[in-house]
Amino acid sequence: MIWLTWRQFRGSALTALIGLTVLAIYFVVLGLSIRSSYQNDLVGCQPAVCDQARRLFLNTYAEQVGLSGALLIAVPALAGVFWGAPLIARELEENTHRLVWNQSVTRTHWLAVKLGLVTLFAVVVTGLFSVLLTWSASRFDQVNGDRFGALLFASRNVAPLGYALFAVLLGAVVGLLLRRTVLAMAVTLAVFAVVQVLMGTVIRSHFMPPVTATVILDQEAMRNIQGMGMNDVRGRIFGYTIPGSWSMSEENDLYKPDGSPFTVADAKTCMGEDDMRAEQDCQAKKKLYFTHSYHPADRYWSFQWIELGIFVGLSLLLAALAFRRIRQSAG
Amino acid sequence: MTSVIHAEGLGKRYGRHPALEDCSIDIPAGRVAGLVGPNGAGKSTLLGLTCGLIAPTSGSIEVLGKRPGSQLPRVGFVAQDAPVYRTLSVADHLRLGARLNRSWDAQLAQNRIRKLGLDPDQKAGRLSGGQRAQLALTIAAAKRAELIILDEPVAALDPLARHTFLLDLSELVAEVDVSVVLSSHLLGDLEQVCDHLIVLVDGRVRLAGDVDDLLAAHHETSLEKLVLDYLMRAEVRS
Numbered sequence: 001m002i003w004l005t006w007r008q009f010r011g012s013a014l015t016a017l018i019g020l021t022v023l024a025i026y027f028v029v030l031g032l033s034i035r036s037s038y039q040n041d042l043v044g045c046q047p048a049v050c051d052q053a054r055r056l057f058l059n060t061y062a063e064q065v066g067l068s069g070a071l072l073i074a075v076p077a078l079a080g081v082f083w084g085a086p087l088i089a090r091e092l093e094e095n096t097h098r099l100v101w102n103q104s105v106t107r108t109h110w111l112a113v114k115l116g117l118v119t120l121f122a123v124v125v126t127g128l129f130s131v132l133l134t135w136s137a138s139r140f141d142q143v144n145g146d147r148f149g150a151l152l153f154a155s156r157n158v159a160p161l162g163y164a165l166f167a168v169l170l171g172a173v174v175g176l177l178l179r180r181t182v183l184a185m186a187v188t189l190a191v192f193a194v195v196q197v198l199m200g201t202v203i204r205s206h207f208m209p210p211v212t213a214t215v216i217l218d219q220e221a222m223r224n225i226q227g228m229g230m231n232d233v234r235g236r237i238f239g240y241t242i243p244g245s246w247s248m249s250e251e252n253d254l255y256k257p258d259g260s261p262f263t264v265a266d267a268k269t270c271m272g273e274d275d276m277r278a279e280q281d282c283q284a285k286k287k288l289y290f291t292h293s294y295h296p297a298d299r300y301w302s303f304q305w306i307e308l309g310i311f312v313g314l315s316l317l318l319a320a321l322a323f324r325r326i327r328q329s330a331g
Numbered sequence: 332m333t334s335v336i337h338a339e340g341l342g343k344r345y346g347r348h349p350a351l352e353d354c355s356i357d358i359p360a361g362r363v364a365g366l367v368g369p370n371g372a373g374k375s376t377l378l379g380l381t382c383g384l385i386a387p388t389s390g391s392i393e394v395l396g397k398r399p400g401s402q403l404p405r406v407g408f409v410a411q412d413a414p415v416y417r418t419l420s421v422a423d424h425l426r427l428g429a430r431l432n433r434s435w436d437a438q439l440a441q442n443r444i445r446k447l448g449l450d451p452d453q454k455a456g457r458l459s460g461g462q463r464a465q466l467a468l469t470i471a472a473a474k475r476a477e478l479i480i481l482d483e484p485v486a487a488l489d490p491l492a493r494h495t496f497l498l499d500l501s502e503l504v505a506e507v508d509v510s511v512v513l514s515s516h517l518l519g520d521l522e523q524v525c526d527h528l529i530v531l532v533d534g535r536v537r538l539a540g541d542v543d544d545l546l547a548a549h550h551e552t553s554l555e556k557l558v559l560d561y562l563m564r565a566e567v568r569s
Contacts, residue, residue, distance in 0.1 A: 003430045007423060008416070094417065098410035099467065102382060103431035104403045104474065 001105050001113040009118060012083055016125050024132055027068070031136030034061055038139040054143055065137045069155035072126075072133055076163035077192050079122035084171020085184040087114055088322075092179040111326050115319060119168045126164035130157065147300050148246035150200035157304050162311025167192050169318040176325055199307070207306045210248045210293040215240070217254065217288040222280050228254075234261040237290060244297030252290035262288055333396065335360050335478045335510045336381055340390035343376050350376040351534045354390070358512065358527060360477075362541070363504055365521030366514035367558065368531035374514040375411065377531065378482045381512070382408040395478060404434055407471030407479040412487055413464040417456025421449050424466055425473070432474045439507070440473035447499070461492030465499060472503055481513040485520050497523045518558050530558055532565040 006013075037057055045053045088111075091097040101107055134156045146152060153159065170192060175184035215221055217237065226239030235254045241247040254262035270282035295303070334357050341354040351373040358364045366374050379385040380392055383400015395405055415424060421444065429435045444451060447465050449458070458466060464484050471479045484500075485493040501524050504511060515521050521528065528545060530538040538545065538561045542554060551557040 001431060004427055007419065007427075095410060095412065095414035096416050098384070098408070099414050099416075099470070100427075100431070101384070102403065102406070102408040102410075102471075103428065104433060105431050106403065 001110060002117065004100070005114050005117045009083070009121070013121060016121070020125055020128060023071075023129065027132040027136040030061075030064055030068070031132075031138075034065075034136065034139050037061075038143070042143065058140070058144060061137075061140050065140050066151065068133050068137070069151050072129055072155040072160055073151070073163070073196070075126050075129055076122070076160060076167040077189060077196075079126070079164055080167030080171040080188045080192050081185045083118050083122060084168040085175045085188045086181045087118060087168075087172045087175060088326075089175030089179060089181040089184045092176070093181055107326050108323060111323060115169065115172060115322065118172075119165055119315075122164040122168045123161050126160050130155070130160040145243040147244065147297075148295065148303070153204070153303070153307075154196070154200060157301075159304055159307045159311075162308040162315070163196070165315045166195075166311040166318070169315045169322070173318045173322050173325075176322055199310075204303065204307065205246070205248060205295070207303055208295065208299060210295055212291055212293040214289055215292045217284065217286075217290065219280070219284050222284060228283075230264050230267055234263055235267055240290075240292055242294060242297070244300075246295040246299075248293040248295065249291075252292055254288045254290050257287045257289070262286075333360050334358055334393075335362075336364075336392070336394055336512065337396075338380075338390065338392040341377075341380065341387055341392050342389035343373075343380060343385065344388045349534050351380070354531075354534075354536050356529055356536060356539055358510070358529075359541075360510050361508075362527040363501075363511045363513070363525050364527040364529065365518075365525035366512060366529045366531060367518050367521055368514075368516065369562070370516055372516075372531045373534040374516075374531055375482055376534075378408075378480055378512070378514060382406055382480055384408075404432060404474070405477045407474050407476035409464070409467040409471050409479070409481045409484055411482045413460075413467035413484065415455040415458070415463055415466060417454065419455055420451065421453050421455060421458070421466060422451035424455060424470060425451075428470045428473055434475045436473045436475050439475075440469055443469045443472065443503075459492065460487050461489075461496055464488065464492075464496055468496075468500065468503070472507060472509070475507075476509065478510045478512070481511070483514055483516070485515065486517075493520065494523075500524055518555055522554055528554070528558070530561050532562060535565075537561045537565055 037060065041053050041057055042050075091100070100110060137156075141147060141152065141156070144152075147156070154163070167188070171184065171188040174188050174191070175181065178184045178187065221240065224240055224242060225237045228235060228237050229251075236251050237254060238251045239247075240249075240252060256262050256266065266286070267283075270279050270286075336356060336358040338354055338356050341351060342349065343351040354373075354377065366377065368374055376385070380387055381394055381399055383398070392399055395402060416427075419427070425437075425440050425444065428440065429437060447462070447469070449462060449466065455463065455466065468479070468481070468484070485496050488496060497520060500511070500513075503509070504524075513521070513524075525542060527541050528539070529536060538558065540548075545557060546552065546554065549557055
């Protein structure tokens, strides 16, 4: 049975290995280039130009690293669409299941080998890809400090393994239920995309309750915000993020030390300072504070494992469904 | 004499539509049994039940004394239109048979392929309908099944390929110790090879037995006339 599965799958496997080899070379070259830039331009930079150098470094590689991440997210999707969906659907469509189910191996055995071999292959390919990209982009990610970003989180470390497993099983089950290869491919892609988007935008942030903290708007906090805004009633800050953490609040109301809202009138006392820096210093002296909720940086690995666990769980459910269904299948 | 297929009150419904009703048959071992009836009479349903591809809704059926589908190595099945893997070669199909069947008779398979004049390197997708049927029969035979079931093996073939296939089947049965059940909507196909007959109309068995016994009991000399008689009677009743 292993022979037959391999015989049917070897064309796809070969294509994948060629693709992986080309990408491996690209990632090694990219990784070396990023590392040498990091070493030459950022390590031991003069404080005056460090910020500038960091921005330049990030700008130089943002596109390549970003595209590679997108590609890594596409790999499980491709595996689901091109390996998972036709795995059973094509046999049902071309009636070859009636040939193979009447040899001396049971359907359960047949399904186990097919699913086992193809999911294993998809997981290994995706895993190698993820290891390469994680290594290649490590310095970039370190400087960038946004490991929880939707695209970054999903394209590094162990999370992609879960996607690969899930995508192939999803494809196989959809194919088993719909019995039409092309339709199954389209549905697999759609469902996988929806699950990925929901995971990134809605579900992942609820893995654990966020931490809520009161932050004093001092000089250091000032560096981590994107802007301040005022309306008639109150002032607020935008985009506060502790480097490496995942911010859950886009904007926060500012309060004075006595707990009353910070207003336009309060802000005016600092306006008219000569420059930005002076104005910031002036505001910082007021000891304003705001509440901020976020997932701390040290939760990154917990989140990675939870994400993997969820996809493994979904995959097991799909596999159970497939085995149940194949036993009842009328052929 | 043991029976290869024994069914009592067997029935299969798809929703409210009965595909097979109250079907009781007993096919002894060593026969080439023909299952004849018009399209939609329930032939494929009966064969599907026989190899365990579908489950009955009523009655019982035993194949080689056990539940259908429970003894894959002992039963060979060639589905309608003899499906094969289009992208695999003839030799690959023999390898498939060898890998998936412990009892595989490589010698038998090789001999048949040679005798039939099939090119081992030919992709199965490029075989003619007749060659495909022969390849499928080869796999079922080399598995050394005790019972080979063929669902409409010649329905899609032209008259010459039809004749060649049935001749090859008769030779195989003479050579190897095997029972065969095959279905067709044309009695002419079955007359050539069968020594046992089951006539199925509208999901019910109308006539069943060894050909010689049937002819003797009805004082007929022509099988065709006898079966036609039964088909017409079924028509009148419905």
